[in-house]
Amino acid sequence: MINMMIGFFSDYFKYKEAAKKQERWIKKYCEKNNYVMNPSWMMATNLKSNLCEMEATFGKRYCPCFEPSGDKELDKKMMCPCEYVEDEIAEYGTCHCALFGPADLSKADWKASSQRLMDEYQVPKNLKDGVLDTRGMPLDPRRGLPIPDMMHQVKSTLNGYKGKSLKVIVERDQEAVNLEVMAKYREIGYSKVEGDGFIEITLELKK
């Protein structure tokens, strides 16, 4: 929990200014569609920071919950606000990430959908002796992408991580590409070795 809070506040201060830009389009989008943004300050702040990080890292406003897939069509659909909003509101009460919901959604329903999301991201990580195996997570039924994705697993591992390096096992080529982009953005050393059906990446962390 403490590491999660460290990550939250470090992103909050880092993206405080950039988040204002997110707020402007979110406000317009909500007005146009009769939606509102998640009323929880922590949830909304976290999602806005993640949107800022996606833009800063990949140059595009990808969904804060799913890293780019490498499939151009799918990635286009996943730009926030994504193509799944209405469908997911019908199923969960809010969009997948619980950023948007109908203006008349009750407090209890906001809380339930936010909790659903947090539960999805609090699955135990497969981390042992400095090796994080990101494979085998459940797939989102609409996007066919893992929850939590590789990037969220790595980010939450790095919050408060004490080691000098971290090995990350990924399944998809695109995950290796994404991690390289993320490492460059964070000024972390990156090298990779191809295995049989997986890729092992070493992140050299500055201490």
Ligand code: SF4
């Ligand atoms: S699920 Fe919500 S936050 Fe994620 S891209 Fe879609 S609209 Fe944006």
